[in-house]
Structure formats: C-alpha cells, structure tokens
Amino acid sequence: MNTPIWDDRDWRPLPTLVGPVRADVCVVGLGASGLAAIEELVDQGVAVVGVEGQAVGAGAAGRNGGFVLAGLAKFFNETVVQCGEAAAGAIYRQTAREIARQAQDMPAIVRQSGALRIAADAAELADCAQHLAALRYCGFPAAAYTGPEGEGLLLPEDGVTQPLHRVRAVAQRLRQRETRLYENSPARKLVAGAVVTDQGTVHCDSVIVAVDGRLERILPELAGRVRTARLQMLATAPAPEVQFSRPVYYRQGYEYWQQLPDRSIALGGFRDQAGDEEWTGDDAPTERVQGLLEKFLRQHLKVRAPVTHRWAASVGYTPDGLPILEEVRPKTWAVGGYNGTGNIAGVLGARAAARLVCGQGSEWAAALAGARAHAGRR
Structure with missing residues (x-):
C-alpha cells in the first residue's frame, strides 16, 4: 500500500x-x-x-500532509536569527500573501483555517514564546494557544489544502x-x-x-x-471520536496532522526516529516509521478508526x-x-x-x- x-x-x-x-x-x-x-x-x-x-x-x-504555511521550514524566530529581520519578514510576507491568493483562487481546495504549533515539552513551549514575540515584533498575526491539543501558538494565516x-x-x-x-x-x-x-x-x-x-x-x-529524504504518512477512516478544527504541527514539526472534512485523520512524522534509513530516494513506507505513526495515532491522538492508507514521498532538504x-x-x-x-x-x-x-x-x-x-x- x-x-x-x-x-x-x-x-x-x-x-x-x-x-x-x-x-x-x-x-x-x-x-x-x-x-x-x-x-x-x-x-x-x-x-x-x-x-x-x-x-x-x-x-x-x-x-504531502496538505499544510499551507507562511514562512520557511524553520520557525520565524529562527529564520530572523539566521537570515536577518528584513529578509525573514519579506519571505514571511510573500508566503502569507500566496496562501491568501491560493485560498481565493481555489476556495474549495485551499482553506485558511489557521494552524497550531503545539509544544511537546517545556523547552519547546519556551521556544513558542520566542516564536510569538518575533512574529508580533515584525507585525505578523499570531496568538498564544491553550486547548485540547496542548499549548503553543495559533498562526491564523496558515491553512490546509487537498x-x-x-x-x-x-x-x-x-x-x-x-x-x-x-x-x-x-x-x-x-x-x-x-x-x-x-x-x-x-x-x-x-x-x-x-x-x-x-x-x-x-x-x-x-x-x-540538497539531499533527499523520505517522509511517511498514514490516514484513517472517519474518526468522529476526535475533533481537530485546525492542522497541527507538533514536536518542532516532526509530527503533523489534520482532520479532513469527512472526519478522517491524515498524520505524518517520525522521520528523525529512523536515523539514516530515511535519507533515501526510496519512497516506500517502512514498518518502523509506520509503527511509530500508528502508536502515536492511538496513544496520543486517541483515534480508534482503522488505518486506510499508508504512503511516503521523497522530499529535498538543504543544510x-x-x-x-x-x-x-x-x-x-x-x-x-x-x-x-x-x-x-x-x-x-x-x-x-x-x-x-x-x-x-x-x-x-x-x-x-x-x-x-x-x-x-x-
């Protein structure tokens, strides 16, 4: 599969x-x-x-996971440190504008639902505070968040796509x-x-x-x-036992999920838990990562619905x-x-x-x- x-x-x-x-x-x-x-x-x-x-x-x-996110892969506070406030701000502004353009162009396919960055531990929660401060200082909308998913940030300009x-x-x-x-x-x-x-x-x-x-x-x-890595995902049948109104980035973005309009769950992650095995051009799912995904699905997300899809994709990373x-x-x-x-x-x-x-x-x-x-x- x-x-x-x-x-x-x-x-x-x-x-x-x-x-x-x-x-x-x-x-x-x-x-x-x-x-x-x-x-x-x-x-x-x-x-x-x-x-x-x-x-x-x-x-x-x-x-991919169907996320549309403003900025680059590194969180905005990290991008400011690495690239400078002017360049980081210009990149963020253009990506946010592109999300809005796509949502207007194809509203049935792209939705600006907002997205959550949820901290996995106290250290990441502290980084969320820095992330929020950097966004606000540069004039971009964001808010601290506490809800059933956990604590972190609400990023209102982000969204999802099919x-x-x-x-x-x-x-x-x-x-x-x-x-x-x-x-x-x-x-x-x-x-x-x-x-x-x-x-x-x-x-x-x-x-x-x-x-x-x-x-x-x-x-x-x-x-x-540039180096190719494998990203793995799974999805479930409709899961009415849970409700996620926004896509979620968790544990520095290593795990990510969204609930689709039919209530099914699409979940990806755990690339970092498989070591060099995931630095590959092979895009076939593996038992190791799929097992970690399913364990997270059951224990952390509390989803009981059966898994219906498993897949992987090849993605390029730069140092x-x-x-x-x-x-x-x-x-x-x-x-x-x-x-x-x-x-x-x-x-x-x-x-x-x-x-x-x-x-x-x-x-x-x-x-x-x-x-x-x-x-x-x-």
Whole structure:
C-alpha cells in the first residue's frame, strides 16, 4: 500500500512525449512548483513544454500532509536569527500573501483555517514564546494557544489544502489553454539546448528543473547542497471520536496532522526516529516509521478508526534550510529543496525562476538572496 488519501483516481492522463518538439522553455516536473512556473510562462506568452516522469502530482506535490504555511521550514524566530529581520519578514510576507491568493483562487481546495504549533515539552513551549514575540515584533498575526491539543501558538494565516486536487486543477486549467504537458516522460538527459526523454526530445532555449525529491540526481552539481529524504504518512477512516478544527504541527514539526472534512485523520512524522534509513530516494513506507505513526495515532491522538492508507514521498532538504533557486548551468535553473514545506515556497520559487528566465526581476529571488547574504555573514 502506497497510495495517499488525496488520490481519488479521477484523472484523465496526459499524453507521453513522442518525437521532437520545440519550445522557448522546458519545465521538468509537473508538481505544484513546475506547474506554477508553466503558468507564469504561459501568462507571459512564452512557448513552454512541461514534462513529468510519472503523473501530475505523483511526487511530493500530491503526497504531502496538505499544510499551507507562511514562512520557511524553520520557525520565524529562527529564520530572523539566521537570515536577518528584513529578509525573514519579506519571505514571511510573500508566503502569507500566496496562501491568501491560493485560498481565493481555489476556495474549495485551499482553506485558511489557521494552524497550531503545539509544544511537546517545556523547552519547546519556551521556544513558542520566542516564536510569538518575533512574529508580533515584525507585525505578523499570531496568538498564544491553550486547548485540547496542548499549548503553543495559533498562526491564523496558515491553512490546509487537498494537494493532489490542487495540482490537478492547475494542470487542467493549463490543459484548457492548450499548454503542452506530457506525463510518463522522464527527463533522462539535459544537454545544451535540449531535454531528452525516453521517446522524445524538447529542443529549447532554457530549462527549469522544478523537482524537489531526487533533485540532486537530475542535477549532480547540487549533490551536497540538497539531499533527499523520505517522509511517511498514514490516514484513517472517519474518526468522529476526535475533533481537530485546525492542522497541527507538533514536536518542532516532526509530527503533523489534520482532520479532513469527512472526519478522517491524515498524520505524518517520525522521520528523525529512523536515523539514516530515511535519507533515501526510496519512497516506500517502512514498518518502523509506520509503527511509530500508528502508536502515536492511538496513544496520543486517541483515534480508534482503522488505518486506510499508508504512503511516503521523497522530499529535498538543504543544510541551511533555504530552498534552492539558482542557475546551475547556463540557461538551466533549479528549483527545489523545500525542506518539507513546498506547497507555498515551491510555488513562489518556481514562479521566480520563470521570471528570471525571462530576464525579469523577482521579489522572491531578492528575498532569498538577502537571506543567504545575511546567513553568510554570520
């Protein structure tokens, strides 16, 4: 079993690329980030082709926990220390704005429900206080929280999404605009002026590789700067015995869960409890982590409903916690390494890459550059 709860199988497959095609830009990867890059390019009148090794959203974009969170993977107080107040604030502001945009664009799929950060112990509760102080000092909404989930923070600008529905909806919108998108067309070789797949070739001026997990395999230049990890989840049948009105981040975000509209529970976590075993490109669930998830489900969440789904996804992590957005070869851009929070940062990064390919400026790229420059001076 390795099927996410998000997959309702209601999808008309895209064609496979066969033979040569020509485009100004080829985007590799049809997840949330790749599709965002394609939308930006189409809006600007650029001839674009998108290729995907499996199906739309088959990677982490359609297999994640369904959280939409402002900021980056590190909590805001940590980001301020690492990246400086100006860059941290710019990043947080843009991600919050993107959540609101997505919720307005697809209200049936993206909801600004708010989210909870719940402390697992006294030390984390103290860090929650620092997190709250940093957000308030910079003018962002947040509140201390005490409730049935525990103690911590309420982050009102965050929310949830049905991630696979969202990427499929974006792909369908592009399909209606006659955008050339191809599934089951893995990029086997990237050479100057071309992306070679199993049965075809995209001849192009520029390439955007918008892939999170296994990015370092496609672009070996990034080995050591991005590393693939496996994130595991499970889901249950409807669980009326519990009620979680908001998604929850727990134990520094290592565990996370939400209750879906039908009352089922989607729960992920315990990557850190399996050591090097989870630093892998293998996206099959394991007995060890799945056992820890189920124990937490029963003992901590008090859920009695049966487990119906178990799955895993490959996700890219960077040593400094900052996502990759750069030209790694002439006219070849890489976007990835979202450190487990790609639903928003990935979209912004890919949209920025599309603008940079077109020779335009990007507010997101400038904020990341400022963050890296400040981190480098520490």
